[in-house]
Amino acid sequence: MTTAPSGPAAASEKALAGIDLGYESPRPGAYLVRLPGQHRLATMTWLIVGTHSLHVEAFFCRQPDENHAAFYRFLLERGGRMFGVHFALDETGDVYLVGRLPLASISPDEIDRILGCVLEYSDSTFDQALMLGFASAIRKERAWRIKRGESLANLQAFARLADGS
Numbered sequence: 001m002t003t004a005p006s007g008p009a010a011a012s013e014k015a016l017a018g019i020d021l022g023y024e025s026p027r028p029g030a031y032l033v034r035l036p037g038q039h040r041l042a043t044m045t046w047l048i049v050g051t052h053s054l055h056v057e058a059f060f061c062r063q064p065d066e067n068h069a070a071f072y073r074f075l076l077e078r079g080g081r082m083f084g085v086h087f088a089l090d091e092t093g094d095v096y097l098v099g100r101l102p103l104a105s106i107s108p109d110e111i112d113r114i115l116g117c118v119l120e121y122s123d124s125t126f127d128q129a130l131m132l133g134f135a136s137a138i139r140k141e142r143a144w145r146i147k148r149g150e151s152l153a154n155l156q157a158f159a160r161l162a163d164g165s
Helices: 007-017 068-079 108-133 135-148 153-161
Strands: 023-027 030-036 042-049 053-061 086-089 095-102
Touching: 007 030, 007 042, 007 108, 030 108, 042 108, 053 108, 068 086, 068 108, 095 108, 108 135, 108 153, 135 153
Parallel strands: none
Antiparallel strands: 023 030, 030 042, 042 053, 053 095, 086 095
16 A cells, blocks of 8 residues: 655645646655656656755756757856746766756745756757757758758758758
8 A cells, every 4th residue: 555645745746736847756855757858758756755945857858969068158147037947967968957946935936946947947948958069960950851851840940951051
């Protein structure tokens, strides 16, 4: 028999239930939420209830292949305008959106707000970040698809890379 979560975990579950997003809870107090996007198909976001805070974490992209300075500058320039979460690197250089909320602030409105921030920052910066850090890979992928007669539909956001700009 499992026990129902209490305290901040219960508040988190109640908040998630109220915002109509799919989520999993692989262990008590940990929630993996799928945020559907426009530019990025989905942003998988962890909400983890800790002793003193709610940890928010979403994978953004792997470390860039090229143009590192411009890639990181682009993300850092956005950092000063962000609310609730910020871009951060893990030990391998992969990029995440991370943040923390005090447990007392867990409510449907605050969970909705922080997930909305994660989605907005992930979705609105994704294409430009990829163009900065992965232009060569995108060009190779486009050429490979053209050669094989495959669809270029999900590469349309990167069409300007086709002419080398």
